[in-house]
Amino acid sequence: SLVWHDAAAVADLAEGAVIGRTCAGTAVALYRIDGAYHATADRCTHAEARLSEGEVAEGCIECPLHYGLFEIATGKALGGPVGRDLATYPVRVEGERLLVGLP
Numbered sequence: 001s002l003v004w005h006d007a008a009a010v011a012d013l014a015e016g017a018v019i020g021r022t023c024a025g026t027a028v029a030l031y032r033i034d035g036a037y038h039a040t041a042d043r044c045t046h047a048e049a050r051l052s053e054g055e056v057a058e059g060c061i062e063c064p065l066h067y068g069l070f071e072i073a074t075g076k077a078l079g080g081p082v083g084r085d086l087a088t089y090p091v092r093v094e095g096e097r098l099l100v101g102l103p
């Protein structure tokens with residue numbers, strides 16, 4: 001079952017942005033796209049670069065290291081050297097806070 005962790009303030013995450021947070025030892029990248037919140041693992045499945053230091057474009061995150069591409073909503077590996085999908089996590093808004101559900 002999921003455990004919900006307080007990850008960030010809603011105000012920390014601008015539209016189209018990504019931020020990195022550590023929740024209970026797990027590196028999580030949080031995104032806001034068209035007003036919706038998403039979370040994925042913050043380690044690229046290729047060589048563990050921090051995706052929160054990458055670029056968000058058209059619903060995807062581009063890895064800063066070798067430009068691997070993942071679909072944010074699903075974690076699906078789309079291109080570049082990445083072959084394995086990213087873990088995704090549910091996000092809940094509670095007042096001014098964003099909570100992430102981790103297994």
Ligand code: FES
Pocket residue numbers: 044045046047048049063064065066067068080081082
């Ligand atoms: Fe992300 Fe290589 S570490 S593409």
